[in-house]
Amino acid sequence: MTEAxxxxxxxxxxxxxxxxxxxxxxxxxxxxxxxxRIAMCGEGSLILVKYGSQRDENRHYCEIAAFLESIGVxxxxxxxxxTQEGLIWMExxxxxxxxxxxxxxxxxxxxxxxxxxxxxxxxxxRGHLAPAPSQPRFQLAFDAELYRWEQHYFFENxxxxxxxxxxxxxxxxxxxxxxxxxxERLAALPRVLVHRDFQSQNIMILxxxxxxxxxxxxxxxxxQYDLAxxxxxxxxxxTPEEQASLLEDAIGFYAEAGTPVGSExxxxxxxxxxxxxxxxxxxxxxxxxxxxxxxxxGHIPAALASLREVAARIPGLERFRHLLDHLExxxxxxx
Numbered sequence: 001m002t003e004a005x006x007x008x009x010x011x012x013x014x015x016x017x018x019x020x021x022x023x024x025x026x027x028x029x030x031x032x033x034x035x036x037r038i039a040m041c042g043e044g045s046l047i048l049v050k051y052g053s054q055r056d057e058n059r060h061y062c063e064i065a066a067f068l069e070s071i072g073v074x075x076x077x078x079x080x081x082x083t084q085e086g087l088i089w090m091e092x093x094x095x096x097x098x099x100x101x102x103x104x105x106x107x108x109x110x111x112x113x114x115x116x117x118x119x120x121x122x123x124x125x126r127g128h129l130a131p132a133p134s135q136p137r138f139q140l141a142f143d144a145e146l147y148r149w150e151q152h153y154f155f156e157n158x159x160x161x162x163x164x165x166x167x168x169x170x171x172x173x174x175x176x177x178x179x180x181x182x183x184e185r186l187a188a189l190p191r192v193l194v195h196r197d198f199q200s201q202n203i204m205i206l207x208x209x210x211x212x213x214x215x216x217x218x219x220x221x222x223x224q225y226d227l228a229x230x231x232x233x234x235x236x237x238x239t240p241e242e243q244a245s246l247l248e249d250a251i252g253f254y255a256e257a258g259t260p261v262g263s264e265x266x267x268x269x270x271x272x273x274x275x276x277x278x279x280x281x282x283x284x285x286x287x288x289x290x291x292x293x294x295x296x297x298g299h300i301p302a303a304l305a306s307l308r309e310v311a312a313r314i315p316g317l318e319r320f321r322h323l324l325d326h327l328e329x330x331x332x333x334x335x
Contacts, residue, residue: 002036005048008087009038012080013046023048033058037092046079049088061088061216063136070134071126073119074211076204093211099200102236113246116203116210116230120195121253123212124223127193141191142221147183150275153282162285162300163327173323178316182271189268191220198226199233223254224265228273232310234280234303270313277307 002023009021026035032052039045051058062081069075076091098116101109140146155174159165165173195202196217204211227250231243238246247269254261281303288297308324311317 005036005050005087006038008082008085009048009089012082012089038089045092047076047090047092049090051086051088053086057139057216058086059083060137064138064215064218065090067127067130067134067136068123068212068215071122071130073122073126074209075215076211076213093204093206093213096205097201098203098205098210099235101205102200106242110242110245111208112205112210113230114249115205115208117227117246117250118253119203119210119212120198120226120230121223121250121257123195124192124226125254125257125259128191128220138193139196139217139219141219142187142194142225144180144183144187147186147275148180150279150282151179151183153286154278156282157285157289158278158281158300158304159323159327161289162297165323165327170323173319175317175320179320181316182274182314186222186268186271186275189222192223193218194221194223194226195229196221196226198229200230200236203230222268222272224269224272225276228269228276232273232277232303232306234277234284234299234306237302270310273310274307274314277303277310281307 002025006021006023020040022039024037024039026037026047032055034050036048036050037045038048049061051061062078065075065078076093079089079091081088098112101112151174155170159170160167195212195215196219197214198212202212202214204213227247231238231246247266251261251265281300284296284300284303287293288295288300304324304327308321311321311324
């Protein structure tokens with residue numbers, strides 16, 4: 001595989017002499033995309049992405065990158081897209097993502113998080129206003145069915161598959177009517193364009209400024225979903241005070257952009273945080289146990305603790321909270 005990738009690179013970029021190219025596989029997330037850093041001594045480096053055919057969204061990455069750049073959102077430059085081979089050569093933004101600053105002092109982290117929030121607020125406030133002909137093909141919008149799917153994903157792959165909760169107990173503890181009501185309410189709210197996976201490992205830091213990556217899942221949705229994805233990121237622990245400070249920063253950025261938030265903003269933020277955490281927990285169970293990537297199981301405790309915290313603020317979820325409180329028993333451990 002790597003030899004073929006080097007051949008493709010040398011053919012596309014003649015200055016990268018075939019016998020002097022170095023290729024380094026990069027570990028990145030749980031998708032079917034493979035990432036490589038390709039470098040030649042004295043000639044710099046670039047990132048090569050090899051994507052599969054499992055998900056249609058991969059083919060639209062370059063179009064979305066151009067769109068984001070056009071509305072002032074920082075993204076890596078795209079050098080070439082080989083649609084037949086499923087290859088994308090793009091700018092190398094380095095190795096520092098936001099996650100790597102998780103143990104830095106708060107003033108350092110706060111500045112980087114604020115930079116990330118400014119980028120996503122630009123997406124939320126400008127993206128849906130761009131002329132239709134300039135917009136690429138996005139994924140299907142968040143609707144009630146998708147919100148219900150996220151809920152079911154959690155019950156099936158986390159509560160059931162990972163913790164071993166029997167289907168009858170899941171049904172009894174799901175507060176299904178209330179969860180369906182939440183899905184319908186969120187689906188009825190006005191949408192903007194959202195990143196869909198706005199978390200620390202999808203935010204690169206270049207010269208102390210945030211750049212967004214892995215945005216191929218972009219779609220119409222709620223701004224609070226992206227904010228919750230970052231502030232309740234299971235990969236990074238933020239204190240309640242840090243979360244509150246960053247949420248205030250985001251609200252201020254919306255006001256500066258001329259789109260001040262409404263009175264129900266924080267309430268919807270909690271509902272979106274619940275949805276995002278249910279989706280993440282379902283993904284960890286699925287990736288860890290079905291796809292046999294056990295390191296994802298190690299993120300379940302942090303995500304579950306956050307889900308309990310958020311669910312405690314949402315009325316009408318008493319049985320669901322009871323179910324969450326009893327999920328420690330019987331869970332499979334990461335290996």
